[in-house]
Amino acid sequence: MKSREIHLxxxxxxxxxxxxxxxxxxxxxxxxxxxxxxxxxFLSVDPYMRGRMSGVRTYVDxxxxxxxxxxxxxxxxxxxxxxxxxEGDWVNSMHGWRExxxxxGAGLNKIDTTHIAPEDYLGIxxxxxxxxxxxxxxxxxxxxxxxxxxxxxxxxxxxxAIQFAKAMGAKVVATAGGQDKVEYCLSIGADAAVDYxxxxxxxxxxxxxxxxxxxxxxxxxxxTHWTAALEVLKPKGRIxxxxxxxxxxxxxxxxxxxxxxxxxxxxxxxxxxxxxxFDLLPAFIGDLGKWMAEGKVKPRNTIVEGIENMPDAxxxxxxxxxxxxxxxxx
Amino acid sequence: MKSREIHLxxxxxxxxxxxxxxxxxxxxxxxxxxxxxxxxxFLSVDPYMRGRMSGVRTYVDxxxxxxxxxxxxxxxxxxxxxxxxxEGDWVNSMHGWRExxxxxGAGLNKIDTTHIAPEDYLGIxxxxxxxxxxxxxxxxxxxxxxxxxxxxxxxxxxxxAIQFAKAMGAKVVATAGGQDKVEYCLSIGADAAVDYxxxxxxxxxxxxxxxxxxxxxxxxxxxTHWTAALEVLKPKGRIxxxxxxxxxxxxxxxxxxxxxxxxxxxxxxxxxxxxxxFDLLPAFIGDLGKWMAEGKVKPRNTIVEGIENMPDAxxxxxxxxxxxxxxxxx
Numbered sequence: 257m258k259s260r261e262i263h264l265x266x267x268x269x270x271x272x273x274x275x276x277x278x279x280x281x282x283x284x285x286x287x288x289x290x291x292x293x294x295x296x297x298f299l300s301v302d303p304y305m306r307g308r309m310s311g312v313r314t315y316v317d318x319x320x321x322x323x324x325x326x327x328x329x330x331x332x333x334x335x336x337x338x339x340x341x342x343e344g345d346w347v348n349s350m351h352g353w354r355e356x357x358x359x360x361g362a363g364l365n366k367i368d369t370t371h372i373a374p375e376d377y378l379g380i381x382x383x384x385x386x387x388x389x390x391x392x393x394x395x396x397x398x399x400x401x402x403x404x405x406x407x408x409x410x411x412x413x414x415x416x417a418i419q420f421a422k423a424m425g426a427k428v429v430a431t432a433g434g435q436d437k438v439e440y441c442l443s444i445g446a447d448a449a450v451d452y453x454x455x456x457x458x459x460x461x462x463x464x465x466x467x468x469x470x471x472x473x474x475x476x477x478x479x480t481h482w483t484a485a486l487e488v489l490k491p492k493g494r495i496x497x498x499x500x501x502x503x504x505x506x507x508x509x510x511x512x513x514x515x516x517x518x519x520x521x522x523x524x525x526x527x528x529x530x531x532x533x534f535d536l537l538p539a540f541i542g543d544l545g546k547w548m549a550e551g552k553v554k555p556r557n558t559i560v561e562g563i564e565n566m567p568d569a570x571x572x573x574x575x576x577x578x579x580x581x582x583x584x585x586x
Numbered sequence: 587m588k589s590r591e592i593h594l595x596x597x598x599x600x601x602x603x604x605x606x607x608x609x610x611x612x613x614x615x616x617x618x619x620x621x622x623x624x625x626x627x628f629l630s631v632d633p634y635m636r637g638r639m640s641g642v643r644t645y646v647d648x649x650x651x652x653x654x655x656x657x658x659x660x661x662x663x664x665x666x667x668x669x670x671x672x673e674g675d676w677v678n679s680m681h682g683w684r685e686x687x688x689x690x691g692a693g694l695n696k697i698d699t700t701h702i703a704p705e706d707y708l709g710i711x712x713x714x715x716x717x718x719x720x721x722x723x724x725x726x727x728x729x730x731x732x733x734x735x736x737x738x739x740x741x742x743x744x745x746x747a748i749q750f751a752k753a754m755g756a757k758v759v760a761t762a763g764g765q766d767k768v769e770y771c772l773s774i775g776a777d778a779a780v781d782y783x784x785x786x787x788x789x790x791x792x793x794x795x796x797x798x799x800x801x802x803x804x805x806x807x808x809x810t811h812w813t814a815a816l817e818v819l820k821p822k823g824r825i826x827x828x829x830x831x832x833x834x835x836x837x838x839x840x841x842x843x844x845x846x847x848x849x850x851x852x853x854x855x856x857x858x859x860x861x862x863x864f865d866l867l868p869a870f871i872g873d874l875g876k877w878m879a880e881g882k883v884k885p886r887n888t889i890v891e892g893i894e895n896m897p898d899a900x901x902x903x904x905x906x907x908x909x910x911x912x913x914x915x916x
Binding site: 307475478479482497498499500503504508509510511512513515516517518519520521522523524525526527528529532 | 637805808809812827828829830833834838839840841842843845846847848849850851852853854855856857858859862
């Protein structure tokens with residue numbers, strides 16, 4: 257069987273472009289004894305993938321060049337010779353960036369689509385939601401009545417963090433780029449939202465929107481947002497450092513050094529990788545189910561059609577093309 | 587009775603100079619019923635005092651202008667009309683920057699000079715030592731067998747941190763400015779020491795001296811040292827952010843933004859103020875007594891003579907004039 261897939265052709269030094277990718281077609285054969293054939297239905301593009309395109313080992317191995325990349329994907333079993341799977345089963349895997357694949361079942365997780373749509377297992381009910389949860393629960397230890405600034409509030413993790421923080425009883429001020437995204441942040445429950453592109457002094461705008469300093473900051477952006485956060489945080493403020501997308505394509509950028517606030521305000525900063533915190537998964541599933549049943553949390557995705565558009569969907573993450581989780585529908 | 591004292595005359599915007607201080611003489615009267623007259627013997631100058639000279643409230647109130655400043659001091663009771671004190675008693679107080687004072691006894695702590703010299707209550711057995719202890723124990727949670735980089739290793743807190751970290755079973759690489767200070771760091775037990783003024787790439791020099799990345803970083807310097815620390819720390823590294831003296835006089839400085847390491851390496855950073863952690867005092871006293879009895883920890887001070895030289899002693903903190911704790915002998 258033929259499957260189209262996306263290859264990385266070069267490690268971009270700065271901003272990646274469409275020229276760093278190409279589409280290829282591979283004959284994946286047919287499933288043998290104990291194997292299944294899966295047709296992917298939704299593919300995930302995530303900011304962390306940029307790190308894997310740098311050619312150096314960070315917390316995960318780099319992508320190989322001229323080979324199919326991997327990433328989150330949900331698909332349906334088309335043909336099964338494995339007793340654990342039957343035709344029509346929905347499965348979640350890391351075999352993304354391709355239309356179809358053959359597997360012996362290792363690393364495939366069957367998902368229950370009764371109450372949660374398949375694509376949401378790549379978003380709010382998957383690693384994206386779990387990431388927001390780990391940041392709020394473990395890194396920040398957010399308490400009811402506290403205030404938190406969520407950056408990239410209209411993004412995949414940010415929009416989950418806004419909803420989860422509200423469900424936890426906190427007051428939320430969000431930032432996002434553009435009026436549409438600001439309105440989206442408000443629509444999912446943020447108490448206030450600021451268009452960072454429309455203000456001169458981000459720190460002052462956030463403090464004003466929040467009615468004073470914040471107890472916590474959910475860091476998805478870095479750079480200018482980080483600098484503003486150190487200004488806006490109250491003493492003993494906490495930062496969950498989840499991502500710094502502004503910096504991924506510009507590693508030598510200069511910022512103003514106001515890091516002395518870390519000392520002066522006794523700030524606590526915790527960088528994290530969701531996979532180090534899978535022990536929180538049962539708590540996440542429990543809370544998420546409750547919050548969704550109560551209507552406090554709603555999925556939201558930006559869906560791009562066609563695997564041929566997957567590089568563009570990925571590149572769109574860095575220009576803010578997505579509201580909620582960015583997905584590709586195969 | 588006349589007492590000479592040091593006043594702050596203006597809030598320096600950048601680097602303070604001798605012109606920001608003046609010496610005055612005050613008639614402090616004589617002690618009444620319930621009061622004691624104390625003659626200070628040693629006065630403390632500390633980097634945190636720079637923050638109090640900025641005219642804005644940080645975690646402590648700013649100094650008042652044209653009035654005597656305060657700060658750590660040890661002295662002897664000269665005359666007592668208070669049953670809790672007798673002539674000759676050594677006392678520790680915050681009534682520094684002056685030769686003598688009258689007190690009703692509030693805020694005065696009698697100190698036992700049998701095994702610890704009076705001046706060391708301003709250094710390794712006082713807030714300075716406690717600061718190093720809080721950073722290592724609570725912020726970093728340093729474990730035996732781990733490696734730690736201690737910056738400003740020849741300074742008051744740094745030299746305590748080197749000795750305490752060694753006593754805790756860790757491997758220590760220190761940095762300091764100049765060959766004399768490097769040798770001092772080695773003499774108090776550092777496994778390796780680097781003269782930061784003599785190297786081009788601080789990060790590479792530290793990693794080489796240590797034989798690889800470090801598990802923890804004790805931050806006293808900020809700026810270029812901070813940037814290097816993010817490079818040198820291993821994944822899940824921890825930073826105790828105690829001070830950033832390089833930045834106190836240069837708040838708008840630019841640094842290279844390599845903060846994405848916080849995410850990529852899952853770093854934990856904890857800024858702290860020693861006074862928030864006084865619950866650790868009994869543990870500190872217990873460990874310090876044991877370490878001193880075992881000869882693992884030795885005090886070291888730089889002593890400047892004469893209250894008239896106190897502003898210079900303070901300013902010397904920012905040019906690295908001290909090895910160990912900087913004190914003024916009255």
